[in-house]
Amino acid sequence: MVTVGEYVERASAVFDGAELFYGHGTDNAFDEAVYLVFATLDIAFDDPEAYSRVIARDECDLLDSRVADRVEKHTPVAYLVGQAWFGGMRFIADARALIPRSPLAELIAEGCAPFVSHPPERILDLCCGGGCIGILAAHQFLLARVDLADLSADALSLARENVSLHTLADRVSLRQSNLFEALEGRYDLMLSNPPYVPLDEVLELPPEYSHEPSLGLISEDDGLAIPLQILREAPDYLSDGGVLVMEVGYSVEQLSARLAQVPLLWLEFAHGGEGVLAITRDELLRYRDQFN
């Protein structure tokens, strides 16, 4: 007989003794164990009785096999338990799309202040994956219509499930599109976490990343091909006064060096994360020739 508290301690010790990478939702062995155990057993994270609950035999078998997959196959916990948290909301997560972790969550939860002075009517989540960014934005801006766009049919099928989970189908639409190709009209706010990792760096990433679709990670030209294309084409899809907020993560240095003439605004986050820029349509038009 083992309690939840005892199992969490045991799993945490196993994780500590293994060479695991944390970065898909937690940053240490104990939190990773809590995530795995609580999500597997469907226990609320704030349940005060949780740690003394006794785990049934079949539950223990399931937990054992998930702990083994985490350690031996380096499968991220989000994929093992099929869910991830983003900006305080729960999302279905599986290998059809990257695990949500963008610092954009913090910005959206704050209403994208100070870039958005009045509530946006149309929002685009470009390269939406499982839809976490656009769905969080729809949750924040209650009157906005939101388009979720991605090239991957797999990612869009997961995004559709998340739209349905959050009962947002009346305001949130899905578009299969190679960047802007299949999109129409103008958006007041464009949010994007596109692929921005150079191929040689993807090959060096910890094994946890190999479970995620490479289409979501890799971008040619030192990681900058897709971000630069977005900067180039975005003004044609932004309304007057519209804003693009885009994450380029660790490619911040390469992009800043490439765009030395452009006064890019890099955002700071209280809860960690870097490499997110905000730029208005006017600025995108002014510096358009730099984005080639």
Ligand SMILES: C[S@@+](CC[C@H](N)C(=O)[O-])C[C@H]1O[C@@H](n2cnc3c(N)ncnc32)[C@H](O)[C@@H]1O
């Ligand atoms: C870094 S993931 C971001 C997923 C999600 N927005 C998030 O933050 O978790 C990038 C996404 O871009 C999509 N993608 C890659 N190339 C694309 C393209 N040319 N046009 C549209 N989407 C693309 C991938 O399928 C992937 O879902």
